[in-house]
Amino acid sequence: MKSTAARQGTLRELNLGLVLREVLDAAATHAPSPSRADVAAATGLTRATVSTLVDRLVAGGLLAECEPVATQRAGRPAVPLVPAGGTLVALGAEVNVDYLGVRALDLAGHVLAERVVEDDHRDSDPARVLRALAAVADDVLAETVGDPVAATAGEPVAPGGPRRVVGTALALPGLVARDAGTLLLAPNLGWREVDVAGVLADASEVFSAHPPTLANEADLAARAEARAQRREGAASFVYVSGEIGIGAALVLEGRVFGGRHGWAGELGHTLVADGRPLEQVAGQDAMVRAAGLEREAGVASLVAALAAGAPAAHEAVRAAGEALGAALANVVNTVDVSDVVLGGTYARLAEHLVEPVLAALRTHVLAAPWAPPTVGVARVGDIPALTGAALSVLDLVIADPSAWLDAPGAAAALPRLAP
Numbered sequence: 001m002k003s004t005a006a007r008q009g010t011l012r013e014l015n016l017g018l019v020l021r022e023v024l025d026a027a028a029t030h031a032p033s034p035s036r037a038d039v040a041a042a043t044g045l046t047r048a049t050v051s052t053l054v055d056r057l058v059a060g061g062l063l064a065e066c067e068p069v070a071t072q073r074a075g076r077p078a079v080p081l082v083p084a085g086g087t088l089v090a091l092g093a094e095v096n097v098d099y100l101g102v103r104a105l106d107l108a109g110h111v112l113a114e115r116v117v118e119d120d121h122r123d124s125d126p127a128r129v130l131r132a133l134a135a136v137a138d139d140v141l142a143e144t145v146g147d148p149v150a151a152t153a154g155e156p157v158a159p160g161g162p163r164r165v166v167g168t169a170l171a172l173p174g175l176v177a178r179d180a181g182t183l184l185l186a187p188n189l190g191w192r193e194v195d196v197a198g199v200l201a202d203a204s205e206v207f208s209a210h211p212p213t214l215a216n217e218a219d220l221a222a223r224a225e226a227r228a229q230r231r232e233g234a235a236s237f238v239y240v241s242g243e244i245g246i247g248a249a250l251v252l253e254g255r256v257f258g259g260r261h262g263w264a265g266e267l268g269h270t271l272v273a274d275g276r277p278l279e280q281v282a283g284q285d286a287m288v289r290a291a292g293l294e295r296e297a298g299v300a301s302l303v304a305a306l307a308a309g310a311p312a313a314h315e316a317v318r319a320a321g322e323a324l325g326a327a328l329a330n331v332v333n334t335v336d337v338s339d340v341v342l343g344g345t346y347a348r349l350a351e352h353l354v355e356p357v358l359a360a361l362r363t364h365v366l367a368a369p370w371a372p373p374t375v376g377v378a379r380v381g382d383i384p385a386l387t388g389a390a391l392s393v394l395d396l397v398i399a400d401p402s403a404w405l406d407a408p409g410a411a412a413a414l415p416r417l418a419p
Contacts, residue, residue: 016401018043019053023063023081029231033066033080054081060405061087062107083108088397088404089144089163091206092389093137094171094217095129097121097188097244101383102137104144105390113143116383123190127199134204141206167393170212171220171385173245175263178214188245218247218265219256220388221343226251227391228379237339238331242346246279250335270327278327282320284345290316299345306352321353325360338371343378350377
C-alpha cells in the first residue's frame with residue numbers, strides 16, 4: 001500500500017483518540033482522574049490543543065468533567081476528566097454450551113443491563129439457539145436505551161440524555177471466520193459452518209442494525225482479563241478458560257495474540273498422554289463424571305462435593321489439574337510466557353486446582369529454575385467473555401472518536417460530576 005502524508009484533519013482525529021485513550025486508561029487502571037494539564041503532560045500535546053479536544057469530547061458525550069479540585073500548583077483548580085457514563089452502549093453476547101448471555105456496557109465500564117439464560121446447547125439446532133439469543137439481545141437493548149432502532153438513529157430515548165448503540169460482538173466456543181460472520185466449527189455445540197450473522201440479522205433488530213463481530217470465547221475473556229490485570233501492572237500471561245471445553249489465549253503486553261486466522265488457543269483439543277483430547281480429561285464434564293456426579297448438576301455439584309471432602313471429587317480435580325498443568329507446560333515452553341491465569345470453571349475450582357497445575361509446570365517447564373511459573377485466578381468476574389466482547393466494540397470508539405462526536409444525537413453537554 002502506498003503511504004500518504006498525514007493531513008491536518010487526520011492529525012486532529014488521531015489526537016482526539018490519544019486524549020480519549022489517556023482518560024480511559026486512567027479509569028481502567030483506577031489511577032487518579034487526569035486534568036487537561038495532566039493529559040497534556042502525558043501526551044506531549046500543548047495545553048491549548050488538549051483543551052480544545054477535551055471540549056469536543058465532553059460536548060460529544062464521550063468524556064465528563066468532575067467538580068474542580070484544589071492542587072498544589074498555582075492557578076485555577078484542576079478539573080478531573082472521566083469517561084462519560086451511559087451515553088454510548090456496546091453489546092457483548094455469548095453462546096456457550098450450557099448458557100447464552102448478553103451484557104450492555106458503556107464507556108465508563110458500567111454494566112447497564114445483562115441477562116444470562118441457562119440451557120443445554122449440546123448438539124443443538126443453531127437457528128433455534130441464535131433466535132433465542134436475538135430475543136434476549138433485543139430485550140437487553142430495550143432495557144438499556146429504549147427502542148433499539150431509535151437509539152441507532154441517535155434519537156434521545158433514555159432518561160437523562162441520549163444513549164447510542166456503538167455495535168455488537170459475539171463470543172463463541174469454537175473457530176470463527178470473523179470477517180464473514182460465520183462460525184466454522186464448535187465441536188461441543190455440534191455446529192459447523194453456520195451463518196451466525198445472517199441468522200441473527202433476520203431475528204433481531206439490534207443485530208440487523210449492528211451485525212456482530214464474531215470471536216472465540218477464550219480470546220474475548222482474555223481481553224477482559226487483560227484490562228483487569230493492567231490495574232496491577234501485569235502485561236503478559238496465558239489465560240485458560242475452563243468450561244465444557246477448554247480454551248486458552250496468549251496475552252502479550254496487554255494484547256491478545258490470536259494467530260494468523262484468530263484460531264490460536266484451542267488447548268482443549270491438544271492430546272494428553274493416552275491420546276485423548278485434554279477436555280475429555282480436564283474439562284468440566286470430565287471432572288464431574290470422574291467424581292461420580294451427574295453431568296446435569298454441573299460444576300456446582302463438584303464444588304459442593306469438594307467442600308464436603310468427597311474423595312472421588314478431590315481425586316478427579318487433582319488428576320485434571322495434573323493433565324492441565326502438563327498441557328500448559330507445552331504452551332509455556334513454546335511461547336516463553338510463564339504466568340498462567342485460570343478462568344471460567346477453573347476459577348471456581350482454583351483452591352483445589354492451583355497446586356497440581358503449578359506442580360506440573362514446575363516439573364515440565366524447562367526454564368522453571370530461572371523464570372518460575374505462576375498460577376493465578378482471573379480477576380474479571382463472571383462470564384468475562386461478555387465483558388470482553390463489549391470492550392472490543394468500544395475499541396471502535398477509541399480508534400475513531402470523531403465518528404461519534406459528529407453523529408446525530410451527540411450530547412450537547414454533560415453536567416459536572418462529583419469527584
